[in-house]
Amino acid sequence: MVGLPDLLIAPFHHVREAELPEGHVIHRLAGAIEDAFAGEEVTVTSPQGRFAVEAAHLNGSRLRGAQAWGKHLLIDFAAEGAHLVHIHLGLIGRFTVGPITPVHGQVRLRIEDAVSSADLRGPQWCRLLSDEEWEAVLSTVGSDPIRPDADPEKAWRAIHRSTRAIGVLLMDQSITAGVGNIYRAEVLFRHRIDPMTPGNRLAHATWQAIWEDLVVLMRRGVATGRIDTVRPEHTPEAMGRPPRLDRHGGEVYVYRRDGQPCLVCGTTVRRTNLAGRHLFWCPRCQRRHR
Known part of the structure; x- marks a missing residue:
């Protein structure tokens, strides 16, 4: 696990070229989310409103865990039906995890408990998937050197x-x-x-x-x-x-x-x-x- 009190995950920018975050960044983010929320019943909202229906479906459920596969982040909730939040940060997405704070800016997804909050802004993808839909995504993803199950x-x-x-x-x-x-x-x-x-x-x-x-x-x-x-x-x-x-x-x-x-x-x-x-x-x- 990351073990950091406040973790900012975002792609960096440079005057010559904007870059997608590399895979290790997403694995660190998955670890930070697990450290903060795994096993907890969490409040899930979409202050921006673009993920409001999905957030309402997940709100109050237990966050089982998070994992990364390459540049894809998956957060697993104990909810009926579709329960997997699939996130790809893209070029401008950022995810902050740390002590609970007021909402600032265009937050697509907020996860919080009594102590911590995680805010997602500007992702390329943020969608709610079923197990079968996630398997379809995985069929298009290559071998991740960070994962012990990589081939x-x-x-x-x-x-x-x-x-x-x-x-x-x-x-x-x-x-x-x-x-x-x-x-x-x-x-x-x-x-x-x-x-x-x-x-x-x-x-x-x-x-x-x-x-x-x-x-x-x-x-x-x-x-x-x-x-x-x-x-x-x-x-x-x-x-x-x-x-x-x-x-x-x-x-x-x-x-x-x-x-x-x-x-x-x-x-x-x-x-x-x-x-x-x-x-x-x-x-x-x-x-x-x-």
């Missing part, structure tokens, strides 16, 4: 038969759920893989190494609340350099470091667009596939 071989089968670039495939939420732009750029750098390498040219052993690294990095993100991908020899302390200043937090190799020297070889880190997203890589450490 990396399912993701491998999709990658192995694809001619698309591995830099695109890793961001495909039907293949690797929860992997966002930061983890994509960093894990490919850590394994010296050119992002343009076709999936069907990737060795199975290479995929296994990528997956195992994602498991470590993303679970660390759940524990710390930040993304740190540099190895001990490349930390600010080890290299005698100032720490990175970025609202995303954490020490990284290439993400949003375009125009700066690579921490490993000194080559200028580059940026391009790939499938509508900014891609960051080192052209020397990640040599083009031949």
Whole structure:
């Protein structure tokens, strides 16, 4: 569990590009909701009014728990019929969990008890589902490295038969759920893989190494609340350099470091667009596939 008195979950923004929250953020949010409300009978409302009918159906029921699957959040209530609230924050959504406060702004969903409140604002999705409807959603979601029940071989089968670039495939939420732009750029750098390498040219052993690294990095993100991908020899302390200043937090190799020297070889880190997203890589450490 997160164990924080006040947790703000929101996608960060940058002048160059707005980003969806990465999967570890949603797992932390699920933990915060469970810490605050699991097993409690809660008040459920929609101050904004856009979720009012569904909130009335859930109001006064017990919150059983919450879980994350990639970038999808599911909150389970002990209510008759449809009882699962499915949330996807999208680019501008935010969910705050903390001590109970007055309602401020356009709150789509509020969950509260006598001590705590959780307010959802601006999500891409907030909908009430049955068990069968949630199973249909899950059928479209890929393997989540943070979840212990994830199947990396399912993701491998999709990658192995694809001619698309591995830099695109890793961001495909039907293949690797929860992997966002930061983890994509960093894990490919850590394994010296050119992002343009076709999936069907990737060795199975290479995929296994990528997956195992994602498991470590993303679970660390759940524990710390930040993304740190540099190895001990490349930390600010080890290299005698100032720490990175970025609202995303954490020490990284290439993400949003375009125009700066690579921490490993000194080559200028580059940026391009790939499938509508900014891609960051080192052209020397990640040599083009031949």
